[in-house]
Structures are given as structure tokens and as C-alpha cells.
Amino acid sequence: LIVSYHDAHRKQPHSLCRHFQCIDRRVRVCRDVRKMPLMPPGLPKRKSDEALDDSAPDEKKRSLEKMAQITRHIIHTANAPAAVGPYSQAVRVDNTIYVSGSLGLDPKTGELKNGIKEQAHQSLKNIGEILKAAGVGYGNVVKTTVLLADINDFTTVNDIYKEYFTAKYPARAAYQVAVLPKKALVEIEAIAVAGEIKDA
Structure with a gap:
């Protein structure tokens, strides 16, 4: 289970069980996804992930501008x-x-x-x-x-x-x-x- 939670929840770790039906409260892994990388380091990018690159918005903008041009x-x-x-x-x-x-x-x-x-x-x-x-x-x-x-x-x-x-x-x-x-x-x-x- 990966859950993003505020610091206040860290003081009351079992309060999450009010929202989830925990089978065993003794076994649970909670991680703050705000600090987790989107992809493991070294893993090749998929084509769909390339859209997340910083350059993608500029390329998309140029493509749309080209489509909008008329001769x-x-x-x-x-x-x-x-x-x-x-x-x-x-x-x-x-x-x-x-x-x-x-x-x-x-x-x-x-x-x-x-x-x-x-x-x-x-x-x-x-x-x-x-x-x-x-x-x-x-x-x-x-x-x-x-x-x-x-x-x-x-x-x-x-x-x-x-x-x-x-x-x-x-x-x-x-x-x-x-x-x-x-x-x-x-x-x-x-x-x-x-x-x-x-x-x-």
C-alpha cells in the first residue's frame, strides 16, 4: 500500500485503518509518494513517458502552430x-x-x-x-x-x-x-x- 499523507498522520499511524480495512495492522508499508521518483533510475523510457520531458510542451506548441499556419x-x-x-x-x-x-x-x-x-x-x-x-x-x-x-x-x-x-x-x-x-x-x-x- 502506497499512501501520501501529511506529517500529522505520522503521529497516529493506525488512524489510516479507519479508512482502509486492514487485514493485519502489524504488517503495513506506508511511503510518502511526494518523495518517490516517477521511475526507477536506469529504466529505459517508454514513448508515452517522453511526453513528460520538459521539451515536450515546446515541441507540441510548435506542432500546433505549424498546423494552424495557412499558405x-x-x-x-x-x-x-x-x-x-x-x-x-x-x-x-x-x-x-x-x-x-x-x-x-x-x-x-x-x-x-x-x-x-x-x-x-x-x-x-x-x-x-x-x-x-x-x-x-x-x-x-x-x-x-x-x-x-x-x-x-x-x-x-x-x-x-x-x-x-x-x-x-x-x-x-x-x-x-x-x-x-x-x-x-x-x-x-x-x-x-x-x-x-x-x-x-
């Missing part, structure tokens, strides 16, 4: 229009690519295409170039958002949209807004995931 890449290509504000064409965080809203701007002139059809095509082409720069394609897109200056253009944009995204379409939101930058008629943004995508 960010700014995506830019001259084949798509330059940003018209303080934002990037796209940002890749680990395997996820966030493509900023794309207007129907000609990447060479920076001017808007004329008409809803032309702007919708150009917007989606610009997204394609940005995806390409990120190492992915339209098939990697999992979510899009379509902003329209006039909701009556929804059907027209929808027909053009289906030329770039085929069956197993990405998730999508589409709605009319009060006004778009440069008085554009449509703006489209996308979220893509890098790597091979397998359908369940």
Missing part, C-alpha cells in the same frame, strides 16, 4: 483586366481560390464591352484566365455569384453561363443590385478548389 498566394495575370480598386484578381488560400468580381472589361483596353451578352461572355472569359493562372479551370469552380444591373437580363446571362459551366453546376447566387462599378451590366465572382474533383 496564401496572390493570383495575377495580364490576360485579365487589372483590378479597378484595392483588391487582387484572386487569392489562393491552401487549396481554395477566391476570384474577385469580374466585369466585362477588355483586358487590353480596360474598356467595357457593349451589351449584356458581350459583357457576360467577357466576364466569364476573364474568370477563366484568372483560374488558369491559379492552375485550375472552370471545372474546379464550386460557387459563383452573379450580380445584375437589371434582373430582366437573368435569362440571357443564364444561357451564356451554361456555355462555360456544364452539368454538375457550381452552387450559385444571383440578384439585382442598384449599381455596378463603371456602370457595368453584370459582375461575376467565383470560388474554386484546386486538385482533382471526384463526384460522389
Whole structure:
């Protein structure tokens, strides 16, 4: 029996028997575990015991910090229009690519295409170039958002949209807004995931 007890118990050794059913009070070994080593000297350590080393907390902290780190890449290509504000064409965080809203701007002139059809095509082409720069394609897109200056253009944009995204379409939101930058008629943004995508 190994029992940790206070000095007061040493003066009354038999008081412990009030708490334990002693078979023979004459035979008993009581040791103060506060003064006992965790392991006998010279005994090889087990892997589970290594966690008790002073260095283990630091190693665990470094491991957790490494797991918490994320990698960010700014995506830019001259084949798509330059940003018209303080934002990037796209940002890749680990395997996820966030493509900023794309207007129907000609990447060479920076001017808007004329008409809803032309702007919708150009917007989606610009997204394609940005995806390409990120190492992915339209098939990697999992979510899009379509902003329209006039909701009556929804059907027209929808027909053009289906030329770039085929069956197993990405998730999508589409709605009319009060006004778009440069008085554009449509703006489209996308979220893509890098790597091979397998359908369940």
C-alpha cells in the first residue's frame, strides 16, 4: 500500500485503518509518494513517458502552430483586366481560390464591352484566365455569384453561363443590385478548389 499523507498522520499511524480495512495492522508499508521518483533510475523510457520531458510542451506548441499556419498566394495575370480598386484578381488560400468580381472589361483596353451578352461572355472569359493562372479551370469552380444591373437580363446571362459551366453546376447566387462599378451590366465572382474533383 502506497499512501501520501501529511506529517500529522505520522503521529497516529493506525488512524489510516479507519479508512482502509486492514487485514493485519502489524504488517503495513506506508511511503510518502511526494518523495518517490516517477521511475526507477536506469529504466529505459517508454514513448508515452517522453511526453513528460520538459521539451515536450515546446515541441507540441510548435506542432500546433505549424498546423494552424495557412499558405496564401496572390493570383495575377495580364490576360485579365487589372483590378479597378484595392483588391487582387484572386487569392489562393491552401487549396481554395477566391476570384474577385469580374466585369466585362477588355483586358487590353480596360474598356467595357457593349451589351449584356458581350459583357457576360467577357466576364466569364476573364474568370477563366484568372483560374488558369491559379492552375485550375472552370471545372474546379464550386460557387459563383452573379450580380445584375437589371434582373430582366437573368435569362440571357443564364444561357451564356451554361456555355462555360456544364452539368454538375457550381452552387450559385444571383440578384439585382442598384449599381455596378463603371456602370457595368453584370459582375461575376467565383470560388474554386484546386486538385482533382471526384463526384460522389
